[in-house]
Amino acid sequence: MTAKIFIDGEHGTTGLQIRTRMADRRDVELLSIPEAERRNAAMREDLLNSADIAILCLPDEASKEAVTMLAGNNNVRVIDTSTAYRVDPNWAYGFAELDKAQADKIKAARNVANPGCYPTGAIALLRPLRAAGLLPDGYPVSVNAVSGYTGGGKQLIGQMEDASREDAISANNFLYGLTLKHKHVPEMKEHGLLDRAPLFSPSVGRFAQGMIVQVPLFLEDLKDGATIESIHSALVAHYAGQDIVTVVPLNESATLARVDAEELVNTDRMKLFVFGAAGSPHVNLVALLDNLGKGASGAAVQNMDLMLSA
Ligand SMILES: NC(=O)C1=CN([C@@H]2O[C@H](COP(=O)(O)OP(=O)(O)OC[C@H]3O[C@@H](n4cnc5c(N)ncnc54)[C@H](OP(=O)(O)O)[C@@H]3O)[C@@H](O)[C@H]2O)C=CC1
């Protein structure tokens, strides 16, 4: 039996990429809304309630509205790509590699909150170190990141690509979130198992897709005896047995002169690096991903596949 999938927001950036990923699939039937009707609430409600899985690719408020439209219908499972439910205990967090039990939680879940792009990188780096006891309580975590401009959806894409717009952005690289209150901070804290909110500073570059997330650490403030090798080993052990998140060997990362934010564009994978010289007091943890791949649409399709495999 083919599963019926409705992508609410299918004509937006994340929705379109999910549609593209499903284009050749015979095991799913895509229910579709014409672009001109994308905000037609009655049509959306009808399609949402006709699906086996609804994938919400909408702003937070519209996602909440969609969930309300599904109230009382126990037949529809939901994957939400917005920020609305990512720290809600009633929703499974859609990062399958979070720990050994998470993929099964997603398989069995009625509602799945797809992770944010930046948190995917940050949590991937931090959670294994917290779980292994290497990152002590109270450690002041900083997360610095750069995203391709598609991370800001249709609005930012227009501002970056159409110089004739009144609100066009001419910068090639800019910092934002300057109040340090980005909507992804609670999610990083919760699923990174942190006891203090991380200091998160995001930025955007003039490239469409791609992302680098950095977490610099001072070894002398970690658990006694923590080294670049023990940190790397904790990541390797955590991600053993799957092929979506790769931990780059230390001898390989030691030879690199640079990390290209676009290296994994149009893939659904993520690479993790541990940089630093032997004997140095500092390490820099780095996650490399496509903000629209493992950071959004690729993860949504991975979660859908897990749910369909239940
Ligand atoms: N882009 C990325 O890298 C990532 C995005 N996300 C999340 O995915 C969600 C979608 O983002 P993104 O695809 O980037 O955004 P876009 O703005 O590109 O697309 C959103 C789509 O939703 C539609 N929409 C907006 N409001 C409503 C509404 N009330 N009813 C029906 N449709 C509506 C928009 O229509 P219209 O054109 O009329 O505005 C548009 O088609 C957001 O929650 C975002 O935070 C998550 C991870 C990464």
Ligand SMILES: CC(=O)N[C@@H](CCC(=O)OP(=O)(O)O)C(=O)O
């Ligand atoms: C470059 C850019 O603007 N990025 C977005 C985050 C993109 C994303 O991950 O969306 P979610 O919030 O749904 O996770 C931002 O900082 O608001």
